[in-house]
Amino acid sequence: MDGIQPPGRLVTLTDVAREAGVGESTVSRVLRNHGSSSKRARERVAEAVARLGYVPNRLAGSLAGPGASAQLAGVIVPSLANVVFPDLLRGLTGALDAAGIRCVIGVSDYDPDREEALAAALLSWRPAALLLTGLEHNPGTVALARAGGVRVVEMIDTDGAGIDAVVGFSNRAVGAASARHLVARGYRRIAYLGHDLRVDLRAGKRLAGFEAALGEAGLALQAQEIRPGPSSPGSGRAGLEALLARHPDLDAVYFSNDDMALGGYFACLAAGLAVPGRIALFGFNGLDFAAAMPQPLSTVRTPRLEIGRQAAACLIGEGPKRIDLGFELIEGATA
Amino acid sequence: MDGIQPPGRLVTLTDVAREAGVGESTVSRVLRNHGSSSKRARERVAEAVARLGYVPNRLAGSLAGPGASAQLAGVIVPSLANVVFPDLLRGLTGALDAAGIRCVIGVSDYDPDREEALAAALLSWRPAALLLTGLEHNPGTVALARAGGVRVVEMIDTDGAGIDAVVGFSNRAVGAASARHLVARGYRRIAYLGHDLRVDLRAGKRLAGFEAALGEAGLALQAQEIRPGPSSPGSGRAGLEALLARHPDLDAVYFSNDDMALGGYFACLAAGLAVPGRIALFGFNGLDFAAAMPQPLSTVRTPRLEIGRQAAACLIGEGPKRIDLGFELIEGATA
DNA sequence: GCGGCTTTTGGCAGCGCTGCCAATCCGGTT
DNA sequence: AACCGGATTGGCAGCGCTGCCAAAAGCCGC
The missing domain is CATH 3.40.50.2300 (Response regulator)
Incomplete structure (x- = not known):
């Protein structure tokens, strides 16, 4: 599995191409299932990949591709100690997983300055989207989000104007x-x-x-x-x-x-x-x-999971810009 | 802030260099505070960065650098519904934040096959480390982790042998x-x-x-x-x-x-x-x-936060390979 | 004002991948 | 047998950045 690599260097697409006896572009096309390729090419590439234990380098892939990385989403939550936010993440990761998008998370500790710093840090990974919590941010955060060239989704709160998309309830x-x-x-x-x-x-x-x-x-x-x-x-x-x-x-x-x-x-x-x-x-x-x-x-x-899911949908399938998911009052027996 | 960029293209380091009237390497050195640079160069770069609203592209940075990305950590947890794992993440992100390392998360839903798929997906971002939960994994996951050329930390459980580092309790x-x-x-x-x-x-x-x-x-x-x-x-x-x-x-x-x-x-x-x-x-x-x-x-x-923190320490400062953080029995009044 | 030294600087290759394009191949025509 | 259109393929530039290296600049004392 882990082949006979000189320990310092990981297997690259070029190695796979050499091993499979095909060109780099062919390997690239086969792996991404993009463009046409012959059955024979697909088989040889698959074999070589298995033999060498190749793991693509998305850093390079995203850099070379057009819209930079469309495979990462930057998520900033104020806390992980409150169940609400893990639930949100759960909805998000669940829905994003199918699209092959991974979440990079930042925890702001309810500090707008920290949120701003995190926004910059996350944007430096050129994510497909930036997901924020709530509608209140530093001007700098808003500027970063706007200039970042990414879809921005603000989650949970709909009481106010958002930067781009807003998913939540009032x-x-x-x-x-x-x-x-x-x-x-x-x-x-x-x-x-x-x-x-x-x-x-x-x-x-x-x-x-x-x-x-x-x-x-x-x-x-x-x-x-x-x-x-x-x-x-x-x-x-x-x-x-x-x-x-x-x-x-x-x-x-x-x-x-x-x-x-x-x-x-x-x-x-x-x-x-x-x-x-x-x-x-x-x-x-x-x-x-x-x-x-x-x-x-x-x-x-509150529809916490659903907010995550809808937020995910917002970055994948260009859904509506503003989704109010409402809430449900549970009568219970304590009031 | 967001300058006068043609909307399709984000500001690059080359733009900053031009704006500041210095070479690209100088900008790179100044921004990373690496190598020597004159006060004047630092000022001009800082101005240009602010003027253009430059956000570095770490995709490119990590690709060009030596050890690929040392700025991301891949974390796989079985669930986010159980408080334990958000707590773990909390400890992790808190400690990793200071080092500028971000967590990319994957949720396996307690499914080893899913864990394996996630391991491959996360490794494709060339993280500095792969953090897993527990000691039981598919052979494929283990192979990936070993071949990935990354530090591997298995969290929570110490009852058994680990791939690389292990942080948890029995x-x-x-x-x-x-x-x-x-x-x-x-x-x-x-x-x-x-x-x-x-x-x-x-x-x-x-x-x-x-x-x-x-x-x-x-x-x-x-x-x-x-x-x-x-x-x-x-x-x-x-x-x-x-x-x-x-x-x-x-x-x-x-x-x-x-x-x-x-x-x-x-x-x-x-x-x-x-x-x-x-x-x-x-x-x-x-x-x-x-x-x-x-x-x-x-x-x-259980020392959930501390496990996260120690796991973080494991990837930053080459700590010991095996840390048993113990646990505390709370007598309470129900037993 | 000139070596000899250190500090600072810019050019350029190359990280691993993808997009583009031209070349090649294939099967059936004419 | 030469020809044609589409399927398949490989070469190569270039994504934005960093490391290396040689060149330039600054500094010292004589």
């Missing part, structure tokens, strides 16, 4: 729907419990939509608890405990996401507070565990 | 430690509840270690429930319900991971079964939520 609408649900269920003394909003702008948009809808119902947020650091069940539990200590009269809490809500639920279990009788809980994301809870979590299911 | 030892813990706590009628073992070989190794340790204590697994599909809280809940229906006399359950265990905990809450009085639960992974539960989950914390 976070404002999610917040509004969540508020309307709580109001309709009769909750009046409602608080918000979230993680750092300065970094997670989409959570901020949900909250804005939530407050707006509350306002329309003549209500206002009774309290707001913002926990430092990333969202987590631990943070949600501590947050709800803190919130209820300060505002014992609350009857419902809107969490920035399901992880926080799960922590809140644990806090209620631990303190023996009836859910939703004493306090109602409402999440966001519709994660797996939400449905498995003794009382299914009331939340909003 | 899954067998985790299983054994978990069993000893349960035995020491007095549990005797112990069952295993997991997801499909044929695909998740590491879960199988944990179970093997678990059963071996049980055997040493003169005990045997009372029952075993394998749920189809991936692990999830929903699957864990349904699994525990099924298990207890068949074997009401169980006093402890070892889950394939925390997600499953969380589902089991929910099942107990829903059925009003005392944990650990009526039934003890033991997980694996040490996820965030485990500590936030009303009763902290008894589990084993």
